[in-house]
Amino acid sequence: MKLQCQEDEMNNAMPKSQSTVLLLGQIPMSTGGTNAMLTPGSPVSSNHKDDVALLIATSTAVLSTIQVLRRIIRENAYGRVGRELQHLSLTVASFERVLYSFIKEEIICDPSMDYRDKQALKDIIPLIPREKRHAILAGGVASLLRHVAMSMEDTREVLTRLTENYDPFWENRWSVTPFVVAAVVFYITRRRLVHGQSFRSIISTFVPSLRKVEAGVVALVCYDYAWRLSYRFSMLRQLKVHHSRVLMTLRLFLLCQHVLDRTRLNRSKSHRLLIDAPIEADINDNLKSASVLLIERVPLPSEIYDRSHEHFGLTAFKAGSAVMLASSATARWLLGDSLFPHLGSYLAAILVPYYGIRFKKASRYVTRHLMDNPDVTTIRTGWQLFGESFLACKMALLQAPKIAVRHQIYVNVNGVAAGRYQRDPTDIGVRIFSSRSMDHVKQGSWPENEKCPDKLKQIGLPYARPVLIYVHGGGFFGRFLAKDLLTLSNWAVALGAVIVYIDYGLAPEMQYPNSLNQCFTVYKWVLDGGLGFVPSSVAFFGESAGGNLAAALTVKCILEKVRIPNGIVLVYPALNMHLSPSPSRFLHQSDPILPRAILELALNSYYPSHGASAQYKDNIHDPKVSPGLADDTILAQFPPTSLMVGDLDPLLDDSIDFHTRLTSLRVSSTLKVLPDLTHGFLIYGDMVPAAQNAIDDMCHSIYAIFKRQLA
Incomplete structure (x- = not known):
């Protein structure tokens, strides 16, 4: 109650300026923006107002935590909790300074502005430009800011509970140790002076029997477990845990500065990219800084x-x-x-x-x-074991709906169907998925005992013949066939389209450009009527390494004047096949599916001929290897593109930069960033509801391509 009265008096005494409101943590969200604390799986819009709202929410959380610390540090300045509060205060204060410098140097970027009377975070926030998009707030830095805001909010909740439930008087009491020492000294002195016993006889009274030793050991073990249990739920441990989280985000923010420094030179351009152009230091350890070498190998x-x-x-x-x-x-x-x-x-x-x-x-x-x-x-x-074993595939087929067509055929290198058996090692595997038989697709009809859903009629079925070209991921050297069988069977029913799954050759046995050429051969086979009909509309879908191949396939179609698809959907694609750092690649290099080691292995397995370190920065710019580095003249011809990626994905910035370049060229592009999802969320859709929602959203994006073509 006393603290609440002090807060009310402070609120009444201070003028309600923007700075005061910021300090008290009551910043209203900008109109048109969304709340920065999103639920897992809900897409983050690419609107620049949302980016600014996230930065303001993070600043609010930091300032609010400082405000709570200022109130309670005076009454809890002693004891173990007080010492932990002092360390936490230093960490949060450091974070306020780091965030101030970040906003000043990376967001405002105005060297002509006088900052002498704007030395506090609360004073500089109103200066943030809100009328333009800040690309730096949409990539890996955004996921870090969201993590900071969440950690600060949790820390503030712990501090609030501390003010309500913690009594520092108990820690200020005397310890039991002085009383025990005093009692032992009194006992020995009395035995020596009053009873005249020798020191040996006195000490012998303290020697316990074997039974007492056993009882003492049991008592000590029970005391140790009781102390551990009480400490686990103590306020001190909660403070330490949340302090370690805040301290971790502070370290990451500081280390992320070296990544931002490399792209700072690009701020004069019309758009800023998060991934810098490749340089020799990316692969030459002798040219890397000590911190980079340490972080990459530890x-x-x-x-x-x-x-x-x-x-x-x-x-x-x-x-x-x-x-x-x-x-x-x-x-x-x-x-x-x-x-x-x-x-x-x-x-x-x-x-x-x-x-x-x-x-x-x-x-x-x-x-x-x-x-x-x-x-x-x-x-x-x-x-x-997880993606291709006999048991995994059988379980997937049991969960998948029954469809009319789900079989595998082979296409030879000349673009001619080779039957259901591989007759030559160069034959390309193709899996076909369709909810209606191929005869019905050719005739433009629907099975007699079934009714064509109204939703499918909106994309021209049963007369239309839409085809989806699906390029799987797996780092160019693997795949998760079981999950693909389940997902594509569901999509075949939901879309009514014929889905062509390209089972391209895997690295390192099959390397660039052979894997890409296989996809191109299958695509031309489809366009030439290899399925028994000419598709009315075509959509590309690629995830991870398949996203790279789908985008590279589009580039190849543009360069060779082949019909480009009506739209492409890229899910956490690898669009920049080089090792230049970016905020997301640095922050999420311990991803469970795509850690940095596997990212390097995928590049070296798929494209080992990038040359020596001196030629690396030049050879890696092949647009069919790194579509994200293609010339503007190529990207300007891209079809409508949908990008989807999790905010914990190391390839997040690949999608951000690709979307930035497409929109700057006025190419239709949408970007959805999904909070709290890692790389490869297509794999664990049945385990995480947010991932399953994202999979359903992918299906809707493909449906929109077919519907747009009909319109």
């Missing part, structure tokens, strides 16, 4: 991800992914390189229960193994 602490708000399904998926890879790596260590290709998958399956119980050990082992010795065969075997 695992980031587990506290980098705040799991207090993480969905249980995502936590389970991360643990399961580590278990699969750890089982595969251990199987390879036991069998050796000669036997692993033949027996590795069986032994890895046997080891899964062992690491399933010790999933934390599996996570540490996988992290260290991927950094020290990443290997395509080991990772592919681990992924196959």
